[in-house]
Amino acid sequence: MTNPLVLVVRKDDSFSAALRNAEFNVINLELIETRPIADQGEMETMSGRLGEFDAIIFTSPSAVEVFLERFPGKPSELKPVIYALGDRAITLLEYSGFAVESRLAANTAADLITDVGIDRFAGKKILFFRGTRTNGTIPELLGTVSQLDESIVYETVECELDRNHIATLRDQFESGEIHWICFFSPSGVERFRDIFETVRFAKVAVIGETTAAAARANGLTISLIADRANNADFAEQLIKQQEAIG
Numbered sequence: 001m002t003n004p005l006v007l008v009v010r011k012d013d014s015f016s017a018a019l020r021n022a023e024f025n026v027i028n029l030e031l032i033e034t035r036p037i038a039d040q041g042e043m044e045t046m047s048g049r050l051g052e053f054d055a056i057i058f059t060s061p062s063a064v065e066v067f068l069e070r071f072p073g074k075p076s077e078l079k080p081v082i083y084a085l086g087d088r089a090i091t092l093l094e095y096s097g098f099a100v101e102s103r104l105a106a107n108t109a110a111d112l113i114t115d116v117g118i119d120r121f122a123g124k125k126i127l128f129f130r131g132t133r134t135n136g137t138i139p140e141l142l143g144t145v146s147q148l149d150e151s152i153v154y155e156t157v158e159c160e161l162d163r164n165h166i167a168t169l170r171d172q173f174e175s176g177e178i179h180w181i182c183f184f185s186p187s188g189v190e191r192f193r194d195i196f197e198t199v200r201f202a203k204v205a206v207i208g209e210t211t212a213a214a215a216r217a218n219g220l221t222i223s224l225i226a227d228r229a230n231n232a233d234f235a236e237q238l239i240k241q242q243e244a245i246g
Helices: 014-021 041-047 061-070 087-095 109-116 137-142 163-175 186-195 209-217 231-245
Strands: 005-008 025-028 032-036 055-058 081-084 125-131 147-158 180-183 203-206 222-225
Touching: 005 014, 014 025, 014 231, 032 061, 032 186, 041 061, 041 125, 041 147, 055 061, 061 087, 061 125, 061 147, 081 087, 109 137, 125 137, 137 147, 180 186, 180 209, 180 231, 186 209, 203 209, 203 231, 209 222, 222 231
Parallel strands: 005 025, 005 180, 055 081, 055 125, 125 147, 180 203, 203 222
Antiparallel strands: 032 147
16 A cells, blocks of 8 residues: 555544554644633533533533533532533543443434434433534424523634645645545534635545535535544544555
């Protein structure tokens, strides 16, 4: 296998490390980042009201991180059942001592609710911690069957970019040097398309169906969708697909 050049649209992490270990050449391009919203008053209020809820839902590790920083009590004292989507969100909660109801096969919020069973939420009081951007799946599925409260605890912001670096990437796209582009979020896809009008020759790989939907909506042809939305499985599938290509 030749050493393919891969553009990873996120900061350097375990995914990029796995590709480098497989002798891929990796360029990281962080286009967006998440951070806690400046005013955490609502989170503090909600932290004092957690006993009122039957369940808490997390679909992002960023929301989990803010929650863990602000939660004042002990995990054993938490009344609501916690439902979480994604390996990182689940790991963060469990490492901090929280019991988590999860479905490891779930790749989207819709998968999580469907696999748990929507009847489990019927008539219950639910708290959904989320970011400023959402595809609306949780309120769409649960808004009419439960008492759903949403608490926005983090925001997605655009990273500052080096113009020379972007110009170099444009040249690499046009020359066909970049073999793959890897996306991890709809927001990353959208900003990428704002910056690059064309991605000639490069194949597109995405971490899950939610990101795939955004890629299609932005006119990208997808060559690989990870079966499970986590870094390890995504990297393994990309490596295997590239080996098959040769």
